[in-house]
Amino acid sequence: MTHAQELPLHMRRNGLDPVGELAKARDGEGVVRVETPFGLPAYLVCRHENVRQVLSDPARFSSVLRPFRGLDELDADELAAMRAGNLIGFDLPEHTRLRRMLTPEFTMRRMRRLEPRITEIVQAALDxxxxxxxxxxxxxxxALPxxxxxxxxxxGVPYAxxxxxxxxxxxxxxxxxxxxxxAAAQREDRAYMAxxxxxxxxxxxEDMLGMLIREHGDELSTDELIGIAGLLLLAGHETTSNMLALGTLALLRHPDQLATIRKDPAQIEPAIEELLRWLSIVQSLPPRTTTTEVEIAGHAIPAGSMVICSLPAANRDSAFIDDPETLDITRGPPATSPSAMGCTTVSGPRWRGWRCASPFPALLQRFPGLALADPDEPADFRSFSLVHGLNSLPVTW
Incomplete structure (x- = not known):
């Protein structure tokens, strides 16, 4: 499948921007009926305030996803094993229990201990x-390595x-x-993590798995450890690698913004916040299921309905931030940042940790003349991925 119209509305992009139909849905009805990649009907929520409404109310918008085609051949035990440890697929209090055990691993103190090794990795990749x-x-x-x-x-995963x-x-x-x-790829991944x-x-x-086993081994089942490892491995390199690639492309296409970071590397912190908002590399968070009839933007949504939040539309909502279509790394954090509203549930904390040794300043310092190899060549986007990204990005310097 290669036609843009076959993509679900919330995954359609015009390069780095969400498509016009998505903005029209946000500024018009606010909520539209769509079909998911699973072939199921869903309600797509596009406005920032309504996305916040969904994400902040787990009692009415459950993260526990009902079975769908492709997984319906699995028995209850296998489904439970595959869900175990996947904190983004649980509601309170289970979500909080799992997140409490992981949060210390993403503190600045933890990342500062890793800073020398991260610096080595970045410099080796630049070489x-x-x-x-x-x-x-x-x-x-x-961006990938x-x-x-x-x-x-x-x-503690072998790099090989x-x-x-x-x-x-x-x-x-x-x-x-x-x-x-x-689902077969997920089973392969689970077997590897096991x-x-x-x-x-x-x-x-001394790695994260070792820490979890030493400090929380009595609280986490083996299935939960497998699920946590799988989620972190998937999110850890997918979100960050695509952020590096798309962020570089965005900065190269906005030379004024790029010049600001080159002049003052400390500007990378507000730049990352703004890039997270403007790029919204995570197309949407996992769907929610309504536990009762709800109303969003004046639309009555029945109980048991699937709800999808469009993060690219919400992050470019003029009711949320002034001049939302403009990339401006000097604007400062909005009152409610993308990560605060859950738009970067996994990638947000990881990107905060990377600020102590961000690859962006190192890349720009090593290659002060970094530029697109062919500015007129269309970028090679990953159209059908749940995480927006690039297959390749030819550069010169």
């Missing part, structure tokens, strides 16, 4: 990019296994594939 010669693919030589190595360090887990991640997130193929957890239980190391 590799330079050796590749001009033009070089920023995705293959920098840097977060992959970092998440391998965090989880990176190609296999990257392949599984792409298949799990590719909505153009039949659901059974995506091996990691088994080895960590036998000999806990």
């Amino acid at each position: 590799d990019l330079e050796r590749a010669g001009r033009p070089a693919d920023l995705v293959a030589h920098f 840097v977060p992959s190595l970092v998440i391998c360090e965090l989880l 296994d990176r190609a296999a887990f990257q392949d599984r991640s792409v298949r799990m997130l590719d909505t153009s594939l039949p659901m059974k193929q995506r 091996g990691l957890v088994e080895r960590a239980q036998a000999d806990p190391g």
Whole structure:
């Protein structure tokens, strides 16, 4: 499938921007009926205030997703095992229980301890990019390997296994594939994670899995450890690698913004906040299911309905922020930031941790003349991925 019209509305992009139909839905009805990649009907919520309404009310908008085609052949035990540890698929109090055990791993103190190793990883990737010669693919030589190595360090994953887990991640997130193929990739990933957890239980190391087993081994089942590891591995390199690639593309297309960061690397912090808002690389959070009849933007939505929040539409809502279509890294954080409203549930904390050794300033310092290899060449976007990104980004310097 290659036609743009086959994409669900909430996944359609015009390059780095959401399509006009999405803005029209937000500024018009606010809520529209759509069909999900699973073939199920859903209500798409587009306005910022309504997205906040959905995300802040788990009692009426449950994160527990009902079974759908492609997974209906699984028995209850396998479904429960696949859901275990996936904190974004649980409501309170289970979500809080799991998140409480993970939060310390994403504090600034933890990331500062990793800063020397992260710096080594970034510099090695820059060396590799330079050796590749001009033009070089920023995705293959920098945006993908840097977060992959970092998440391998965090989880104790052998870096030699990176190609296999990257392949599984792409298949799990590719909505153009039949659901059974995506479920098969998820099973493969789970089997791999089970091996990691088994080895960590036998000999806990200093990585995140070792920490969880030493400090919370009595509170977490093996299935939960497998689920946590799988979620963090998937989110850890998918969101960050695509943020690096799309963020670089956005800055290269906005030379005034790029010049600000080059002049003052400390500007990378507000730049990341603004890029998170403006790019919205996560198309939507996992769907919610209404537990009762609800009203959103004047629309009555029956109980048991699937609700999807459009993050690109919400983050460019003029009721949320002034001049939302403009990328402006100097604007300062809005009253309610994208991460505060849940738009970066997984990637937000990880990007905050990276600010102590962000790859962006290192990239711009090494290559002060960094530019697109061919500014007139259309960018190679990953159209059918649940995480917006690039297949490649040829650059020169």
